[in-house]
């Protein structure tokens with residue numbers, strides 16, 4: 001039986017106004033379990049209750065009814081937060097500290113020994129790619145750099161559960177790929193990750209399971225691969241075959257024999273992210289590389305600029 005790291009039972013949050021009158025049911029009877037070692041995506045349109053859920057799990061808000069448990073402890077018990085790393089959506093870091101000072105400050109909050117603090121800060125600065133900028137104050141950081149130092153802060157206590165609110169926001173495609181690889185590395189190390197994101201392609205790339213909230217109600221929960229599988233279609237891929245009318249006719253015949261119909265024959269496409277990263281890598285490896293338009297016979301001159 002898998003180890004449950006986060007559990008909510010009929011978790012409900014109603015925000016009230018100053019007079020105690022009901023303003024908004026932000027979360028309505030949420031039942032959810034998140035297991036050790038999985039990457040779980042919490043999705044939903046703006047205002048659907050994601051941040052409210054995270055705040056309830058961190059004990060920053062109290063539920064109106066229902067329960068939330070993290071590591072089997074009530075979420076209101078703030079000591080359990082020492083085992084959690086949290087990257088909020090908005091930067092909250094001190095703008096006049098540099099990266100080293102920032103991590104030292106958060107290390108102190110977790111009562112880490114000076115030696116451990118120094119070692120972890122150095123490792124994390126390296127991991128998040130800020131070695132060259134570690135002496136600059138955060139005020140001078142770009143949004144992507146702030147996101148990197150925010151992640152390092154979230155990992156300073158070597159947490160078992162990492163909660164990431166919009167982890168790829170503000171990152172360029174290279175930073176996005178780096179962040180996704182890092183999230184997958186955390187999973188390899190046995191960590192549990194709960195992330196909220198509006199970038200659905202990123203969620204699809206890294207999450208094992210997702211939950212979708214709408215207006216405070218849980219609408220769907222399950223494995224990404226299962227939810228996205230199109231059971232009505234079958235995909236067949238082949239190598240070293242030329243696309244000819246005869247091939248198409250033969251395939252039509254085969255599928256007809258098995259009671260189906262051929263929908264299309266063509267080349268699979270890569271993702272824009274892969275294309276972008278490949279071009280950046282090639283540009284780095286070959287200074288002077290430039291786009292060249294296709295030559296007359298139709299072959300691409302792409303990337304043969306020197």
Ligand SMILES: Nc1ncnc2c1ncn2[C@@H]1O[C@H](COP(=O)(O)OP(=O)(O)OP(=O)(O)O)[C@@H](O)[C@H]1O
Pocket residue numbers: 015016023024025026044045046047048049050051052053
């Ligand atoms: N302090 C508050 N007082 C009153 N209503 C609130 C408060 N905080 C959030 N809400 C409302 O609760 C609902 C859920 O908000 P929440 O911030 O949890 O949504 P979200 O899914 O995180 O949205 P987003 O994607 O925009 O970050 C929204 O309708 C929001 O206006």
